[in-house]
Amino acid sequence: MNLITADYIYTPEGFAENRTVAYSGKIEAIDTLQALTEKYPDADIHYAGKNSVLYPGFINTHVHLEFSANSTTLKYGTFMSWLDSVVENRNDLIHMCDNALMLNKIEEMLHSGITTFGAISSFGAELEACMKAPQRVVFFNELIGSNAAYVDALYNDFLERVKASQACTPEDRITPAIAIHSPYSVHPVILQRAVQVAKQNNLPLSAHFLESQDEREWLEDGNGGFKAFFEKYFNTSTPLTTIDEFMHAFDTYPAHFTHCVQANEEELAYLASKGHSIAHCPRSNRLLGCGRLAIEQLRTLQMPFTVATDGLSSNWSLNIFDELRAALMMHHAEPLNQLSQLLIQSVTSDAAKILGINTGSIEAGRESDFAVITLPDAPSSLEDIALQTILHTQKASEVYIGGEKVR
Numbered sequence: 001m002n003l004i005t006a007d008y009i010y011t012p013e014g015f016a017e018n019r020t021v022a023y024s025g026k027i028e029a030i031d032t033l034q035a036l037t038e039k040y041p042d043a044d045i046h047y048a049g050k051n052s053v054l055y056p057g058f059i060n061t062h063v064h065l066e067f068s069a070n071s072t073t074l075k076y077g078t079f080m081s082w083l084d085s086v087v088e089n090r091n092d093l094i095h096m097c098d099n100a101l102m103l104n105k106i107e108e109m110l111h112s113g114i115t116t117f118g119a120i121s122s123f124g125a126e127l128e129a130c131m132k133a134p135q136r137v138v139f140f141n142e143l144i145g146s147n148a149a150y151v152d153a154l155y156n157d158f159l160e161r162v163k164a165s166q167a168c169t170p171e172d173r174i175t176p177a178i179a180i181h182s183p184y185s186v187h188p189v190i191l192q193r194a195v196q197v198a199k200q201n202n203l204p205l206s207a208h209f210l211e212s213q214d215e216r217e218w219l220e221d222g223n224g225g226f227k228a229f230f231e232k233y234f235n236t237s238t239p240l241t242t243i244d245e246f247m248h249a250f251d252t253y254p255a256h257f258t259h260c261v262q263a264n265e266e267e268l269a270y271l272a273s274k275g276h277s278i279a280h281c282p283r284s285n286r287l288l289g290c291g292r293l294a295i296e297q298l299r300t301l302q303m304p305f306t307v308a309t310d311g312l313s314s315n316w317s318l319n320i321f322d323e324l325r326a327a328l329m330m331h332h333a334e335p336l337n338q339l340s341q342l343l344i345q346s347v348t349s350d351a352a353k354i355l356g357i358n359t360g361s362i363e364a365g366r367e368s369d370f371a372v373i374t375l376p377d378a379p380s381s382l383e384d385i386a387l388q389t390i391l392h393t394q395k396a397s398e399v400y401i402g403g404e405k406v407r
Helices: 033-039 079-096 099-111 127-132 151-166 188-201 213-221 225-234 243-248 265-273 282-287 295-301 320-330 336-346 349-355 382-392
Strands: 002-011 014-023 027-031 044-047 052-056 058-063 114-121 136-143 174-180 205-209 256-259 277-280 305-307 370-374 398-401
Touching (some): 002 033, 002 382, 027 033, 058 349, 079 225, 114 349, 127 136, 127 151, 127 174, 136 188, 151 174, 151 188, 174 188, 213 225, 213 243, 243 265, 265 295, 305 320, 320 336, 336 382
Parallel strands (some): 058 114, 114 136, 205 256
Antiparallel strands (some): 002 014, 052 370, 370 398
16 A cells, blocks of 8 residues: 655545545545554555645547657648648658657656547557557547548458457556547548447547538538648548538437537537537647637536647647646636636546546546646645646656556
């Protein structure tokens, strides 16, 4: 048995002072140090240090590791100029992205206290690196393919990748999952099949949706930037589906939709009514000129969301605190402390519930995944801790996964 004590602990009831956690592989109890030393007299005791805050390990629900080689190659500013640059440079970037580079970026996530991440995988090339990662990984096998002549072959390849992730052992800490690339890139027939696979196997499900205004114009009218894109690369000028058709494909199983920046109030309300959630990637949305997710509408709808980094194809770091600071500034009309609390919740308990994993909260029975951060000075009140954490943290001081200290 181990005891870890910090000046402040983030619990499901909020921040608490001078509490101690008893843990082995899972959390056993939360109480005062005196009470827990009496209960576990032989336990090893660790004090996290002055101005320390003990959090559950942070969760990054949406990251693309396959583009980790990008730094200055891809073009930012508008979604279509970025997408064109992805098509032009994709093969080179993927070729440069070997396991060593992906593991380096996984380590970067670990340093910011990320103990679980959702890896969106188009080809399965990330699986080996994810199996070597110290973190827990929700491995989203991504389905992509819109050409009717090739969709069956692409779907069969997708199923093989799903099976490969399902074959991982518990020691690999891999949770198999399914991702749908987007409504403009997946044929409706195989989309329905993939949703059924997720439902039948109780796998987490994700999908990019309404990221840009160009996507909205294409799905609504067959116009906009995607018209020229599809004519150039796919010799077609007709969208495969509509916004409503795509949403209804997920009616029977909850999905974690990514972006939804261009979803209107009615569409958000419909998604919320079906139990869906949203992965919010503020830096990616800004760099690609997509706009701002209306999280005030999500709060009104009581629709859960997570804050996620997306991949290095549309970001400059995988540090969760960089992302939280961006969200803090992007949603400038929100009350600061209230927003800070919501953002911390979005990368802990809400993220764990959405992904269906037994982490994200410091309470008995949860996995012993922790991130210790150290504030530069004592906070003026418990209500300020979330804000001060976001403002002042670059790296976690300590990180634990399954009760083992990993940094």
